[in-house]
Amino acid sequence: MNDLEKILQLKFGLSSFREGQREIIDSVLNKKDTLVFMPTGGGKSLTYQLPGVVLDGLVIVVSPLISLMKDQVDKLNNLGLRAELINSTIDNYDKQIILNDISKNDGSIKFLYIAPERLNSDEFLRIIERVKISLVAIDEAHCISQWGHDFRPSYMKLKGFLERLKLNNDFPIIALTATATQKVRADITLRLGLVNPAIFTTGFDRKNISLIVREISKKEEKLEKVSEILEKTPGSGIIYCSSRKNVKEVYDYLIGNGVSAGIYTGEMTGDNREIEQNNFMDSNYKVIVATNAFGMGIxxxxxRFVIHYNLPGSIENYYQEVGRAGRDGKNSYGVVIASFADTKIQEFFIENSYPTKQEIVDFYNYLYRDFxxxxxxxxxxxKTYFVMASESGIVNDLKVGAIIRVLEKYNIIKRGLDDFETPSDFRGRGIILLQAKQNPASIKIDWSHQEALKAESYYKLEQIKKLLFYPSCRKKFILNYFADEEDLKKIGDNCGSCDFCIEKKNLGKQEVIDIVKISVFGLILETVKKFDTKFGIQTFVKFLRGSNDKKLLEWNMDNDQNYGALSDLTPELIQAVIEALMSLEYLYKSDGKFPLLGITETGRLAITKDFLLKNDNEELQTYLKIRLGTKSLYKKESNPKEKKEKVDTYEETYKLLKLGNSLDDISKLRELKLITIESHIVLLYSESKLGLSDIMKYTSFSKLKIVKDVINKELNGIVSELKPIKEKIENLGNKDISYFDIKLAIAMIDKKDL
Structure with a gap:
């Protein structure tokens, strides 16, 4: 047994290191700046506490979480390692005793936990500069990044504090967080001034937590699912809701059904929140229903379970909250029972968290209106936020809070007055204007950065939607998102602990029946190529179904050869086909509130190289199966009698045609528009199911020749839309040539039959 393992056992009472801990500790002991990305409950605290025992001097731990500070300090003191904390809960008398003991520089205090707001007080700096520092640990390091999900302006002062300490001390810095994207990681390194940091990303595969997604939109069904989970799952749990209204709704339902439940929201008084939290921690409640205000330091x-009743705002928030389950290593569950409609709630939060330039300027003018x-x-x-919202015309106090945070970030105002400045009858925090009034055009706010932050939030919302609503391995998606390469290597083809992989495994050797023909994938690729990044998914769905949507008709899209080509498919199926193509990177969506659908280079290639779609067909069909959940579309190899082929819409038209029916007859028999049947004919010819003699019944060589001449001579052989071709033909006096004639001519040109 080496020295570190002895310290681990004797000082911390632990028998072995968790995965990755030893390597991180070695890095710190070698005096290297170190960045640690490890999920909640992964054992981050030991990676600076154990080095703190080994190294000579004081360990400073910077943390924004008051409850977590107290918990850590109590644990260290119980282990015989003196630790103290300085934050808003400590009065001046106790703070003075702590600072006096630190100033002795005798090692009596080994760990000092401190809130970032307290670092730059002159008194603290005078004392701490004369003390031997062994290590500075920055917990919740993502708070320093404006790209992070929990940016705190107080963290921006850390770099200056560290540089000042380094004048008299040589110590490593360890920065730790449970959630950080690549952009946030780069920001942490820059804003803390870390020098060639060793970077560790580990433990994001919470092997004992199964991730389950159930898309449910109706309130009654959601509540029933909550009851079912509580009945089937022993132990305690947390239910996260996106609003106080939903928290109350779920809480009342549980209490009404005899469940011992607690409630926790940010609007509750501090005392009531503490009572509810303690009751949950002491297992007096089976479950606590809460907003995301609950959980820090828990x-x-x-x-045993964490339920998300609504869509979380980001993968960072989701995985941090899920990580509060299964801390003892036993099997636990993270269940999402949200629906795609919950997206609207998160979009509301984004719009109110990132006010426009005009809204900020209007509120600035309101604040300075008397000067x-x-x-x-x-x-x-x-004045309270509510009063300011009403008086300023902003109306929404949530947005007022967001505007105030922006103004505070740029040192235009400061929130909160000293206690002696606040009247006893005022219940708000108050605001101090730090700068004199100036022309709004001169306000020093980085407007482009504000827009970028909003775009980043929409990007994160898009990522959580992909994680939860697109069929794929949930755990692989998360590991990719957090760039946990080590766990990715170990997870294999099937993680075995998310609903996608479990269902995929249960399918066994079942053979996939094509839910749609490969030609449908190809048709959608052709359509997206034609209107590349012009429309969102829903517009494409409406177009392919032949919707009479007003905008489609205004844009003359009803004249396009693919309009209504998939009119017999449901909107859900068409959307799923588009998503399947996105999952294999044939298509993509742009970022932002209104993402547009575009085609990738692979998608363009697949239009002419049909082997690409054929090679991916089984994976595409599997995606549709799991996305739509229609188990009857599968057949088992062991029982060929159970084979059930989905009717191919083109094949059905083809059969009726061969029976001698006219196109009008087929349209009536199938209850489809004539334009849809015409599109079927064009596609059947393109796929060589119909020959030249078949389609010449519906057109004439003279008409086809005119179309070809117009395309080659008037449009330089470029076909992007049908309407310009039709207009050119009519201008030449040929008003009897229909869009069907034009579509047939284009198909014949493509096949070199014309």
Whole structure:
């Protein structure tokens, strides 16, 4: 047994290191700046606490989480390692005792936990500069990044603090977080001034937590599913809801059904929140229903399930909250019972969290309305967000809070007054105007960065939608998102612990029946290529179904040869086909609130190289099967009698045609528009199911020749839309040539039959 393992056992009472801990500790002990990305409950605290025992000097731990500070300090003191904390819960008398003991520089205090807001007080800096520092640990390091999901302006002062300490000390810095994308990681390194940091990403595969997604939109069905989970799952759990209204709704339902439940929201008083949290921690409640205000610093080992009643806002939030289950290593569950409609709730939060430039300027003018240019610095405003929302015309107090945070970030205002400045009858925090009034055009706010932050939030929303609503291995998606390469290598083809992989495994050797023909995938690729990045998914769905949507008709899209080509398919199926093509990167969606559908180079290639779609057909069909959940579309090899082929819409038209029916007859028999049947004829000819003699019954060589001449001579052989061709033909006096004639001519040109 080496020295580190002895310390692990003797000081911390642990028998072995968790995965990745030893390597991180070695890095710190070698005095290297270190970045650690490890999920909640993965054992981050040990990676700086154990080095703190080995190294000579004081360990400073910067953390924004008051409850977590107290928990860590209590645990260290119980282990015989003196630890203290300085934050808003410590009065001046106790703080002075702590600072006096630190100033002795005798090692009596080994760990000091401190809130970032307290770092730059002159008194603290005077003392800490004379103390031997062994290590500085920055917990929740993502808070320093403006790209992070929990940016805190107070963290921006850390770099200056660290540089000042380094003048008299040589110590490593370890920055830790449970959630950080590549962009956030680069930001952390830059803003903390880390020098060639060793980077560790580990433990994001929470092997004992099964991730389950159930798409449910109706309130009654959601509540029934919650009851079912509670009945079947022993132990305690957390139910996260996106709004206080939903929290109350779920809480009342559970109480009404005799479930011992707690409730926790940010609007509750501090005392009530503490009572509810303690009751949950002491297992007086089976479950606690909460907004995302609950959970920071919670370390309850027997949480067996975390339910998301609504769509989480980002993968970072989702995985951090799920990670509160199964801390003891036993099997636990993360269940999402949201629906795609929940997207609207998150879009509402984004729109109100990132106000427009005009809204910020309007509110700025409201704050300074009683002052002339050059006046107002130091003025205090004692009004609640609700009052300011009403008076300013912003209306929404949620948006007012967001505007105030932006103004505070750029040091235009400061939230909160000192206690002696706040009237006893005022219940708000108050605002101090830090700058004198100036022309709004001169306000120093990085507007482009504000827009980029909003776009980043929409990107994160799109990623959580992909994780939860697109059929794929949930765990692989998460590991890719957090760039956990080591766990990705180990997970294999089937993680075995998410609903997608479990269902895929249960299918066994079942053979996939084509839910749609390969030609449908090809038709959609052709359509997207034609209107590349012009429309969103729903517009394409409406177009392919032949919708009479007003915009489609205004844009004359009803004259396109593919309009209504998939009119007999449901909107859900067409959307699923598009998503399947996106999952294999034939198509893609742009970022932002209104993403547009585009085609990739692979998608363009697949239009002419049909082997690409043929090679991926089984995976595409499997995607549709799991996405749509229609088990009857599968057949088992062992029982050929159970084979059930889906009717091919083109094949059905072909059969009726061969029986001698006219196109009008087929349209009536199939209850489809004539334009749809005409599109079937064009496609059947393109796929060589119909020959030249078959289609010449519906057109004439003279008409086809005119179309070809117009395309070659008037349009330089370029075909992007049908309408310009029709207009050119009519201008030449040929009004009897239909769109059907044009479609047939284009198909014949493509096949070199014309």
């Amino acid at each position: 370390d309850k080992s027997d949480i 002339s240019t050059g006046e107002g610095a130091g003025a205090k405003i004692l």
